[in-house]
Amino acid sequence: MSELPKARIATASLAGCFGCHMAILDIDERLIELMQLVDVDRSPLTDKKRFTTRCDIGIIEGGCCNEENVHVLYDFRRNCDVLIALGQCAIMGGLPAMRNAIMHSDAPLRECLEEAYITGKYIRNTTHNVPNDPALPLLLDEVYPCSEVVEIDYQIPGCAPSGDIIFDTLAKLLTGKFRGFEREMIKFD
Amino acid sequence: MSGTKKETGFTFTIDGIEVTAYAGQTVMEAADEAGVYIPRLCDHEGLRHQGSCRVCTVKAGGRSVAACTQPAAPGQAVENETPHLNKMRRDLVEMLFHEGNHLCPICEASGNCELQAMAYRLDMTETTRFPYLEPCRALDASHPDIALDTNRCISCGRCIRASEDVDGKGVFGYVGRGIHRRVAVNGENLADTDAQVTDHAISSEVCPVGCIIRKRVGFVTPIGEREFDKGLIGHEIEERRK
Numbered sequence: 001m002s003e004l005p006k007a008r009i010a011t012a013s014l015a016g017c018f019g020c021h022m023a024i025l026d027i028d029e030r031l032i033e034l035m036q037l038v039d040v041d042r043s044p045l046t047d048k049k050r051f052t053t054r055c056d057i058g059i060i061e062g063g064c065c066n067e068e069n070v071h072v073l074y075d076f077r078r079n080c081d082v083l084i085a086l087g088q089c090a091i092m093g094g095l096p097a098m099r100n101a102i103m104h105s106d107a108p109l110r111e112c113l114e115e116a117y118i119t120g121k122y123i124r125n126t127t128h129n130v131p132n133d134p135a136l137p138l139l140l141d142e143v144y145p146c147s148e149v150v151e152i153d154y155q156i157p158g159c160a161p162s163g164d165i166i167f168d169t170l171a172k173l174l175t176g177k178f179r180g181f182e183r184e185m186i187k188f189d
Numbered sequence: 190m191s192g193t194k195k196e197t198g199f200t201f202t203i204d205g206i207e208v209t210a211y212a213g214q215t216v217m218e219a220a221d222e223a224g225v226y227i228p229r230l231c232d233h234e235g236l237r238h239q240g241s242c243r244v245c246t247v248k249a250g251g252r253s254v255a256a257c258t259q260p261a262a263p264g265q266a267v268e269n270e271t272p273h274l275n276k277m278r279r280d281l282v283e284m285l286f287h288e289g290n291h292l293c294p295i296c297e298a299s300g301n302c303e304l305q306a307m308a309y310r311l312d313m314t315e316t317t318r319f320p321y322l323e324p325c326r327a328l329d330a331s332h333p334d335i336a337l338d339t340n341r342c343i344s345c346g347r348c349i350r351a352s353e354d355v356d357g358k359g360v361f362g363y364v365g366r367g368i369h370r371r372v373a374v375n376g377e378n379l380a381d382t383d384a385q386v387t388d389h390a391i392s393s394e395v396c397p398v399g400c401i402i403r404k405r406v407g408f409v410t411p412i413g414e415r416e417f418d419k420g421l422i423g424h425e426i427e428e429r430r431k
Contacts, residue, residue, distance in 0.1 A: 092292075101340075186314060
């Protein structure tokens with residue numbers, strides 16, 4: 001194995017809870033095995049904020065809820081040969097996508113922000129304003145799954161995906177043996 | 190349906206497996222007895238067959254038919270587990286996911302949900318080609334013991350048939366046409382009907398998804414230890430054959 005050049009992987013968390021990145025750590029001691037196959041480039045795990053080189057695999061947690069998410073996702077698509085959506089938020093929007101439809105409103109985003117910052121019963125917001133600092137990325141009208149923004153090559157389901165399914169999929173992709181998931185491993189929760 | 194067991198049966202094949210059926214049995218009833226699982230959502234043991242979800246579509250004599258309503262015929266060659274049929278079933282299930290608001294991570298039925306389990310069985314893991322419709326649907330928590338989250342309803346009508354035929358009540362019914370067809374309650378809201386938490390229509394086995402909710406019992410069994418965490422949907426039928 002050691003003669004092979006190591007594959008480079010990158011990861012990012014968009015509109016997610018970092019649970020999927022925690023799930024990557026659930027690979028446990030097999031991380032040592034994995035690290036013999038890969039180098040980690042841009043990732044919260046290495047704290048590298050930019051790509052230093054083109055990567056073989058990009059792993060995306062979370063969907064797109066603001067313009068910064070979209071820029072990061074475009075950047076990953078440009079710099080990665082294979083792009084993986086990890087977890088339900090990246091696959092179908094997940095919890096953040098609740099704001100798309102379940103508010104029973106014509107303007108769900110406005111209603112969501114007003115409830116969160118102005119009208120909510122238990123809010124203590126002395127400014128009575130929705131935060132609008134220019135440093136904050138603009139929110140999108142809806143939360144979008146990654147596959148609606150860029151082309152996604154593989155999706156690893158779960159909330160969060162188990163360490164087993166992440167390790168299995170990565171190990172098989174890196175050795176060119178991935179032929180789909182074991183049915184027993186597919187979980188959406 | 191199975192009161193005629195004593196008659197001599199006839200045989201037909203499903204994917205080359207010989208299956209015995211009796212007059213009046215449907216393809217699915219004969220398959221279930223023989224331990225051949227045909228995926229289904231709107232059909233449920235003990236309820237009248239409806240044949241509306243089409244997840245149980247099989248090929249019989251080269252034609253696509255719903256196995257839950259198609260009478261078994263002697264010598265028939267039925268195709269069930271073929272890549273073509275499973276792809277069609279996966280598309281149907283995927284469209285059901287996209288037609289409502291099915292957020293598995295926040296749903297208390299996750300792990301007990303037949304729609305989700307069907308997606309697992311049919312390998313629904315690739316990127317989707319369908320748009321999410323994200324409809325605005327009502328939540329009815331008016332009843333003291335029952336709640337309805339119609340975001341998750343797939344209009345299978347199992348609650349309608351259970352309430353009419355088993356409970357003799359008619360709490361639920363279809364309203365609207367085409368894509369607007371929905372399951373509604375017979376009243377302003379559920380509290381105005383004579384629904385009770387002890388009704389068969391409200392029991393955990395009838396609603397295949399997390400639409401009909403019995404209050405205060407949602408997380409008695411934790412996520413990860415639920416029905417379809419233990420095995421793929423249909424495995425208990427398939428085990429009859431071994």
